[in-house]
Each structure stands twice: as structure tokens, then as C-alpha cells.
Amino acid sequence: MPAVVAVLGLIAVFGRTGIVNSLPLAVRMILHGWLAIPAERLRLAQSLGFGPSETFRHLERPMLREVLPGVLLVILLICLTSFAVVLTLGGGPSATTIELAIYQAVRFDFDLARAAGLAGVQVLISATVAVAAWGLVRPAGFGAGLDRTTPIAAPGGWRRVTDALALGLATLFLVVPLGAVALRGLPGLADLPPSVLPAAGRSILVALMSAFLATGAALTLALAAATRPLLLIEASATLPLATSGLVLGTGLFLIVQPFAPPMTVALPVTILVNTALSLPFLYRILSPETRAMQAGYGRLADSLGLQGWPRLRWLVLPRLARPLGFGAGIAAALSMGDLGAITLFAGERQATLPLVIQQLTGAYRTEAAAAASLILVTLSFALFWACDAGGRRAAA
Amino acid sequence: MLQLDRLTLAHGSFRLTADWSAAAGDRIAIMGPSGAGKSTLLSAIAGFLQPTDGQIRWQGQDLGPVPGGQRPLTILFQDQNLFPHLTVVQNLGLGLRPDLRLSRDERLQIDAALDRTGLAGLGPRRPAELSGGQASRAALARALLRARPILLLDEPFAALGPALRQDMLALLREVADDTGALVLMVTHDPADALALQGRTAFVADGQVAAPVDTVQLLADPPAAVRDYLGR
Known part of the structure; x- marks a missing residue:
């Protein structure tokens, strides 16, 4: 969910509090971990009479060990590089992040040296976090199954109550801000400035392009790493985590500026930056299942001479359809709501939807901003849903 | 030799x-x-x-x-001889043509191999719907096709x-x-x-x-x- 929208929603609800809204992303990433445990292992667990604690110890803990560090890392870095939130709240000196400082250095002071310095600090912090989290990842090694489905027995007793409570709270946590966006956005829909429509079109273009590029790149890296684990591959898939939209944007701004007016390349740069930024997430989402696919079916495919396009068509795409769809959806939603590089480059005619929302908020046109937010959140969700459902249908 | x-x-x-x-x-x-x-x-x-x-x-x-x-050569492994997301026919077809663009003739060959291994009529199934013996037969049928x-x-x-x-x-x-x-x-x-x-x-x-x-x-x-x- 685009951070800008969540913030507008949260402002409406709580006044002004900063809250991470990575909950859905985290939940889905962990859920994929559960889905990746072959049914055969669950059957074995059932036949051995595993209770919840044994299942946790022997199946779920190894799975979480593989999945959680990535999830934690993703969320931590989203917070670290979270810029849209603070920007929209107009963060004063007490609520400034490095990201915002970079933005101010470029946009207001045009102090490029300071921006580059701040970008360096940001990279250092993020890289430290990334390295720390990566050290914790352990492959779970469940082996391959037959794609059977074993229903996991529903828990009984008090666990049902706690489950219901957790689900209820999570739903409230997400629905209330969204509801607020909808309530406040609907009346403003009538008097939206005409700039919103082309901005929405540009946002969709950026989202689709970067989702496509990032998914392709992440799949390539994950496949290469699954056959021959190389530090170089892992590093190139992880490196973007050490940066942020503004760090990359600043760098590209410095490169482009002597040769061309930055405005002219605003959209390609945004696509590029978003591709690079979603790459680590997609790689994290794809690599466990790619490894499992390679371990389970790599030899069979090799022995049948399944290479190149046929291998992609008959092995990789069908087996990875679910994480590919999910990943592409995440990438599309992330780029859709991105308010990073675009803020440095865009002028009036290159603005994406989040930028228009920010401008509307800056001009105190809250009704229109809320309405545009409603459009943004609807589009983001539609894109995510289309990719994710497409992947799930292809996997079925 | x-x-x-x-x-x-x-x-x-x-x-x-x-x-x-x-x-x-x-x-x-x-x-x-x-x-x-x-x-x-x-x-x-x-x-x-x-x-x-x-x-x-x-x-x-x-x-x-x-x-x-x-x-x-053709190799049969201890398990995982069939791709679970493909049908039996597709699994056999991969042994003939990795791109699965099967000609009429090749389809007939697959049918014959299924008949021969006692799997007639099971072509459209997925491996999870086969018994262990049937899965082994399917793997052997593919070896037969690959020849x-x-x-x-x-x-x-x-x-x-x-x-x-x-x-x-x-x-x-x-x-x-x-x-x-x-x-x-x-x-x-x-x-x-x-x-x-x-x-x-x-x-x-x-x-x-x-x-x-x-x-x-x-x-x-x-x-x-x-x-x-x-x-």
C-alpha cells in the first residue's frame, strides 16, 4: 500500500502518528513460507502425532528461520528509507529522516555535495542492517513434494479465540486508515484537478514497467544462484537494499544533470530506480522457491535436456507462478506509490500520482488530496491483485 | 560400448x-x-x-x-521422476520434445507407450493422482519413448x-x-x-x-x- 495514502489515512484517524504499514507485505511473505512446506512433510508430521509445539519446532521454525530475516530486513529498510511518510507529514526538525534531509538538500538548497554525503550515510546504515539480517538466513531444506494439498487441521479451544483476536486487530489496523481514506476521498472526487488523470496513467506505466523489469531480473538472479551459488549474485541482488529511492535518485541526478535537463528523463529514471529498489524484495520472495525447484526437479530437467525457453515455459514459470505473480504485484504496488526519485526529477508534466498528492497536500487542498489518494490506493491494489491472482491461477 | x-x-x-x-x-x-x-x-x-x-x-x-x-541416456531417479504440475502426457512428451510441440505422430507414440505400460486413459492426470506403481510406469513409459x-x-x-x-x-x-x-x-x-x-x-x-x-x-x-x- 502506498505510504502516502496510508499516512493520509492515519492522519485522518490518529491525528499525526507515524505507523508502519508493512503488515500485509510481511504477512504475505511469511504465508508463502508456509505454502512452500510440502504437504508430504505435513502429512508425516500428522502421522507422527505432532502437536502444535512439535510442528513448530520441526517444520515451522526452520521455515521461519529462512523467511523471517528477509521479512524483517525488508520492513526495517522500508522504515529506514521511509520518506513519503515524513514528507507528507511535513516533518519538522524533530521528525526528519536522512531521506528527507537528502530531499531538502537537493530540492530546496540545491546543495548537491551535502545530498551526496547524506546519501553515503544512508547507504552505510542500510548496508549494515542488510548484512546483519543476511547472516541469519538458513535454507530450510524441506525437499520436494508432489504438490498434494493436505489441509492443516484448524486449531481448537483457546487458540481459536486468540486467532480471531489477532485477525480482528490486524483487520482494524488496516481497514480503519483505508476506510478513512475512502470516506474523506469520496466527496473530493468531483473536484479533482485535471492533472490527476495523466499522472495516474504515468504511475501505472511506471508500475507495470518496473514490475516487469524487476521480476525478470530477480528471476534471472534467483535461477543463477540456485544452480551455482555465487557471492556476486547474492551481492548484486542485495546491494539495492543499501540504497533508497532518493539515494539512487541523487546519484542519477548528479550523473544526468550536466548533460540534460533532469526533467526530460524523469520517467525512465523512476522506472529504473523502482526496478532496482524492488529487486531485493523480489529476489527474497523468489529465491527460496527457486532453490527448492532446482533441488527437486533440476536434475530431471537436465536429464531431459530441458533448457532455455522450454525450461522456462514448462518448468520455471509453472512452478514459480505463485511467487512470480505475488512478487510482480508487490513491485507494481511499491512503484505505484513511490515518492522517491520522482521528487527530484519531475516537473509539472512528468508528475506521477503520489507526487500530485504531495503537491495537493502542500497546497492545503486536503479534499482533493484525499480523493487522489483514494484513486492511488484503488489502482495500487488493483495492480497487486491482478498480478497476484494471475500467478495463483497459473499455479493452480 | x-x-x-x-x-x-x-x-x-x-x-x-x-x-x-x-x-x-x-x-x-x-x-x-x-x-x-x-x-x-x-x-x-x-x-x-x-x-x-x-x-x-x-x-x-x-x-x-x-x-x-x-x-x-535416460535416467530414472529414486523419486521425482515426474513434474507434478504437468499431466502424464506432458511428462511423457517432454521426453520426446522439450518444447512440447508434439506432432500428431508423437502423440500417437505417447498413447502407444501409455497402452504398453498399462496406463491407457491416465494421460490427462497429474502425478499426484497416480499411485506409486503408476508413477513408476509413467517414468518407464517415458524411457520407452526416448529409446x-x-x-x-x-x-x-x-x-x-x-x-x-x-x-x-x-x-x-x-x-x-x-x-x-x-x-x-x-x-x-x-x-x-x-x-x-x-x-x-x-x-x-x-x-x-x-x-x-x-x-x-x-x-x-x-x-x-x-x-x-x-x-
Whole structure:
């Protein structure tokens, strides 16, 4: 969910509090971990009479060990590089992040040296976090199954109550801000400035392009790493985590500026930056299942001479359809709501939807901003849903 | 002729040597204790493991530089012989054409192979809807379709019951007769080796011995084989 929208929603609800809204992303990433445990292992667990604690110890803990560090890392870095939130709240000196400082250095002071310095600090912090989290990842090694489905027995007793409570709270946590966006956005829909429509079109273009590029790149890296684990591959898939939209944007701004007016390349740069930024997430989402696919079916495919396009068509795409769809959806939603590089480059005619929302908020046109937010959140969700459902249908 | 020419395979600290050859159409069981290196030998012939020394040659040609899928062989693994997301027909089709652009003729061939292996009518199913025996049959049907001159089997029937196993071995003999393939089958069980009606290469102490007649080997086993058989 685009951070800008969540913030507008949260402002409406709580006044002004900063809250991470990575909950859905985290939940889905962990859920994929559960889905990746072959049914055969669950059957074995059932036949051995595993209770919840044994299942946790022997199946779920190894799975979480593989999945959680990535999830934690993703969320931590989203917070670290979270810029849209603070920007929209107009963060004063007490609520400034490095990201915002970079933005101010470029946009207001045009102090490029300071921006580059701040970008360096940001990279250092993020890289430290990334390295720390990566050290914790352990492959779970469940082996391959037959794609059977074993229903996991529903828990009984008090666990049902706690489950219901957790689900209820999570739903409230997400629905209330969204509801607020909808309530406040609907009346403003009538008097939206005409700039919103082309901005929405540009946002969709950026989202689709970067989702496509990032998914392709992440799949390539994950496949290469699954056959021959190389530090170089892992590093190139992880490196973007050490940066942020503004760090990359600043760098590209410095490169482009002597040769061309930055405005002219605003959209390609945004696509590029978003591709690079979603790459680590997609790689994290794809690599466990790619490894499992390679371990389970790599030899069979090799022995049948399944290479190149046929291998992609008959092995990789069908087996990875679910994480590919999910990943592409995440990438599309992330780029859709991105308010990073675009803020440095865009002028009036290159603005994406989040930028228009920010401008509307800056001009105190809250009704229109809320309405545009409603459009943004609807589009983001539609894109995510289309990719994710497409992947799930292809996997079925 | 398949030649294992002063072949040395290494896998971590594990080493395995073999120096013998087998003619086209031979049937050889590879028997020996767990961890002796039976599967390692098959992996090397199939191209999943490069020899540290020596050569694997087929009809005089060194297979070293030939990638797995282009070697003149079909391999059946212990499990995961079928892609679970594809139908039986698609799984068989991959053995003929990796891009699955099957001609009418190839489809007829697949139907014939299904008939032949007792799977008529099961073509549209997915592997999860097959029994263990049916899955083995499907893998054998693919070997039949591929008709490559070498057929490697890595305990593919280990999970089946005795009667079913006998059926599979009979079917395997038919497939081998049809395709004229040289069969190398890893097994734990002397009964399987006998049922293959050929020779047996015993693997122990880091060495794959040259194959000898199975009946003779079991009638008068050397010390290592006696230990293995528990006699």
C-alpha cells in the first residue's frame, strides 16, 4: 500500500502518528513460507502425532528461520528509507529522516555535495542492517513434494479465540486508515484537478514497467544462484537494499544533470530506480522457491535436456507462478506509490500520482488530496491483485 | 560400448574408482551397501558430476564435455521422476520434445507407450493422482519413448511392494528389449539383481568392481559380498 495514502489515512484517524504499514507485505511473505512446506512433510508430521509445539519446532521454525530475516530486513529498510511518510507529514526538525534531509538538500538548497554525503550515510546504515539480517538466513531444506494439498487441521479451544483476536486487530489496523481514506476521498472526487488523470496513467506505466523489469531480473538472479551459488549474485541482488529511492535518485541526478535537463528523463529514471529498489524484495520472495525447484526437479530437467525457453515455459514459470505473480504485484504496488526519485526529477508534466498528492497536500487542498489518494490506493491494489491472482491461477 | 576408463570420482572426501566396460544391450545391476557410491556412479554417467580423473566413453566418444540432456541416456531417479504440475502426457512428451510441440505422430507414440505400460486413459492426470506403481510406469513409459541406448535406474522401484516390483522389473526388461538399451540399475536387493537377468557390479571400499554374472556372484560370493548379504 502506498505510504502516502496510508499516512493520509492515519492522519485522518490518529491525528499525526507515524505507523508502519508493512503488515500485509510481511504477512504475505511469511504465508508463502508456509505454502512452500510440502504437504508430504505435513502429512508425516500428522502421522507422527505432532502437536502444535512439535510442528513448530520441526517444520515451522526452520521455515521461519529462512523467511523471517528477509521479512524483517525488508520492513526495517522500508522504515529506514521511509520518506513519503515524513514528507507528507511535513516533518519538522524533530521528525526528519536522512531521506528527507537528502530531499531538502537537493530540492530546496540545491546543495548537491551535502545530498551526496547524506546519501553515503544512508547507504552505510542500510548496508549494515542488510548484512546483519543476511547472516541469519538458513535454507530450510524441506525437499520436494508432489504438490498434494493436505489441509492443516484448524486449531481448537483457546487458540481459536486468540486467532480471531489477532485477525480482528490486524483487520482494524488496516481497514480503519483505508476506510478513512475512502470516506474523506469520496466527496473530493468531483473536484479533482485535471492533472490527476495523466499522472495516474504515468504511475501505472511506471508500475507495470518496473514490475516487469524487476521480476525478470530477480528471476534471472534467483535461477543463477540456485544452480551455482555465487557471492556476486547474492551481492548484486542485495546491494539495492543499501540504497533508497532518493539515494539512487541523487546519484542519477548528479550523473544526468550536466548533460540534460533532469526533467526530460524523469520517467525512465523512476522506472529504473523502482526496478532496482524492488529487486531485493523480489529476489527474497523468489529465491527460496527457486532453490527448492532446482533441488527437486533440476536434475530431471537436465536429464531431459530441458533448457532455455522450454525450461522456462514448462518448468520455471509453472512452478514459480505463485511467487512470480505475488512478487510482480508487490513491485507494481511499491512503484505505484513511490515518492522517491520522482521528487527530484519531475516537473509539472512528468508528475506521477503520489507526487500530485504531495503537491495537493502542500497546497492545503486536503479534499482533493484525499480523493487522489483514494484513486492511488484503488489502482495500487488493483495492480497487486491482478498480478497476484494471475500467478495463483497459473499455479493452480 | 560404454567404457569407464580408469574413472575416478570424488565427492568431498569420498572417492570412487571404476575401470571396466559394458556392451550395448547389457543388463547390469549395481549393488552394494548404502553410501558405497552406487548413485555417485550413475550421477557421473548422467552428467551431474564431472570425473576427477579418467573418462566415461560411449562408442569411443568421451562424454565429459557432453551436457546431461544430450547424452545418449535416460535416467530414472529414486523419486521425482515426474513434474507434478504437468499431466502424464506432458511428462511423457517432454521426453520426446522439450518444447512440447508434439506432432500428431508423437502423440500417437505417447498413447502407444501409455497402452504398453498399462496406463491407457491416465494421460490427462497429474502425478499426484497416480499411485506409486503408476508413477513408476509413467517414468518407464517415458524411457520407452526416448529409446536412448543407455538406461540408468537409481532404485526407482524401492518404494514399491514385492509383487509390484516384480511387475516393474518385467516391464523394465520389456522396455530394455524394445529399445535395445544398456541397463545400469542401482539396487539394494539381490532379488532385483537376479530379476534383471544379467550381471552385477558390486560396489564397496571405494571401488566399483567389474560386473560378473549375477547368478554366479550370488552362488559363490566373495567376502565383501557375503558381508553385504549377511550370510
